[in-house]
Amino acid sequence: MKRALISLCAMALLGAAKADRIELNDRCPASFRLLEDGTCELVTLYSAYSSPANHGGVRAHISPPAKRYTPKEIDLGRYLFFDPVLSVNGTMSCASCHDPAKGFSDGRKRAVGRGELERAAPTLWNVAFADKYMWDGRAATLEEQAAMPLYSPKEMGATPESVERALRAAPAYRDLFNQAFGQLPTAELASVALAAFESSLISLNSRYDRYAHGDESALSEQEIRGFNAFRGFVARCSQCHIPPLFTDFELAVVGAPADDQGHEDAGAGALSDDPSLYGAFKTPTLRNISRTAPYFQAGQFGTLKEVVEFYNDTRGHAAPQGKPLKIHWHVHMTEGPELSEEDVSDIAAFLLALEDETLSPEIPSRLPSELQQNVRQGMATSGGLK
């Protein structure tokens, strides 16, 4: 009791001395509950359903992600995510390419690091559920993934040493890491905090979800038609984009065209001797898909309708020629599924019902590094919700 009082006094004094000290949030983000071990666990209505692991469907069970983080780790990750202090020359943050105002993507065909990259910045919504990361699935954990763009010379260009140096040089970060981890900043802990923050980006309360939980009025008649075509066995979208997460996290070859610069991407095939993986990419989630145009790994399609039309066309019609692609069996049939015009429009309309950004995080108004935020296409404005 006495000790608590003293530390309270110390905190009050500290607060008086430096009124603008950043205190990490000790509450879990919205839709998470604090467990007794001090970590935050996701709560979703899907957890109240019963189905075997990895089953899909309208009312399939979703278990909260097994990896959990403390409120302070999550909040520290939020500061780091928006802070260009991590990049080699202090000009780029994670949010430069994963802009909350653009569905945690960047609206570009290919992301721009220190020069244009080969692939698009994927959304971060619901990444906590994935078991592999990056378009080619090369990272197994969020922590591993977070380090990849950070230390890629083509992206943020940092090194573990530069990250640690920059964070330890910023008094505010010394304090924040102490609050979250009880120790000085390290590159490894920065990755943990980034993963913690990214795990809080949950989108499971769209109009579609209200429909799934029983609100028949949540979808329009066209959207319901679209959902039926989507899950039906002509279009077969739901065979890989399986509800409720609208992905299966598998690697799939769909026969994507080369990008607009003629680049043919081997995808996961570049990392494997397995010829069936040539041209394979991780199935992206369709959650908030309306927010992340253009589509495919190098922005080959500008609109959702174009994507649906791609799948409605003859199998392999746009695939690079002369490559032994083993296109996924659900990319339909020799002549294409021949969905009606109405089906194509209806499916595209349905996908808009998967929009839910209510749990978008608050963008820090001030960065611990005192650097300016730099979201590439101008400051994000609509992502912050407070």
Add this chain to the structure above:
Amino acid sequence: MKNQNHLKYAFVMLPVLLAACSGGGETKQEAKQEESAQASASPEGAAGPREIVVEEGGSIQAAVNEAKSGDTIIVKPGVYKQSVYIDKPNITLRGLRDGDRWAVLDGETVKNDGIIASGHSTVIDGFYVKGYKGNGIMTQGANNFQILNNHVEGAFYGIFPQYGRNGLVKGNTVTGSEDAGIYVGMSDNIDVLENVAYGNVMGLEFENTRNALMARNHIYGNASGIALTIVPGLPVKDAYSQVIKDNKIEKNNIENFAPSSSIAAGVPSGVGIIVVGPDDITIENNEIAGNDNVGVLVTDLLTFGLSNDPKVDPYSDGIKIMKNTWRDNGDNLSGMLGGMIAAASRSGVEILSMGKDRDSCLLAEDGVDALGVDQWTACDPSMTKATFDTAMIKDGAEEPVYSPEQKGRLTYLAVCTGCHAYDSVLHGPSVESIKALYADNPEGLVQYAANPVRKREDFPEMPAQSYLGDDVLTQIADYILYDLGE
């Protein structure tokens, strides 16, 4: 205990409550009811399950929309050029049959799928389904489903339960499917009984399915009779514990007419049963006759040429083949498979094992003519599944049970906190201000949440939460007003 019953009621009555709420919803409801002018409900009102009758030419979907959990929809004989979907629980959809006159669902070769259901405990009984481009009848994520006594012709899959736990597929006839007539995909605890499958690429299939029974089916005149498979690259990574017994599997010799891009295109014709990758399979007391290449083919994913999945065991292990009746199998070799058997200077082969399977066995006394089974052992007679009569769960697959308080708190976290922070403004006003506004007035809070009206210009309109049900909303209101922050 009383509370639990209350909760059960809340789950069952969710759609009922939904239908009963919100002005906008009501007009829509009325419009749909008008549409289904021919659907007539029994007069006793809201209490108890009802029968809704669809007269010839009426809209089956309108009846489904009108139905509440527990209701039965009776569809009179006639032709219905419609597709139907069921996304609510406990609906029985029953086609009436008058001699040769069925309740016919006709896709006219332009519609996608006949019936799609996701609702738990859906029953689909007695329809003649034809002319759909996709599947005749499919369920996705429905537990405790029953698909009974239907006749499905000419779909991709005739009947396709997917992601189901505990289901019964019984008494159906399936023909003309470009893949499997009855395709059980990634499901658990499924019985497939007394169906007839002919003229399909495969008659019946279990794919990535666990704990399942196929019994007393008649499977003839398909390219392959029964397929037991594990398909790589799917979310469910295993397939095991399947019993195939008392079936009649004969003359599955037609040409494989699957589209060339499909996995089914690789299935050889002239095969009674093809096993590709699942484990712990019992094939017992079947009549296997007149399949031109081989009675039972046991192989693995690699031999079959499917792509590698690091999380899938590609081999068929623990195959037990006992006490079947064999007649005239392997007597008319053709195709690649026939060529391979011929190359081994053999014909009349009843069982062919081509993979690196382990722990498989035969019953010596059966005297089966087998090839490639050198490493197989003798089955122990105690392995018999003669008395095994269902793979289903005795009392059905259950939903997890939460107390009303738990359900209220979970829902508060899962739904409310997305827009309402405790002591600050998020998308909507703070919970503190809501507590002040509705102090000692939980009914008022429930009423507002069920049917909100925009009160303040500076906040977005709140979506109606009536679908959560009054019970849950009441628990949430109690939690917010009396527990939170106290």
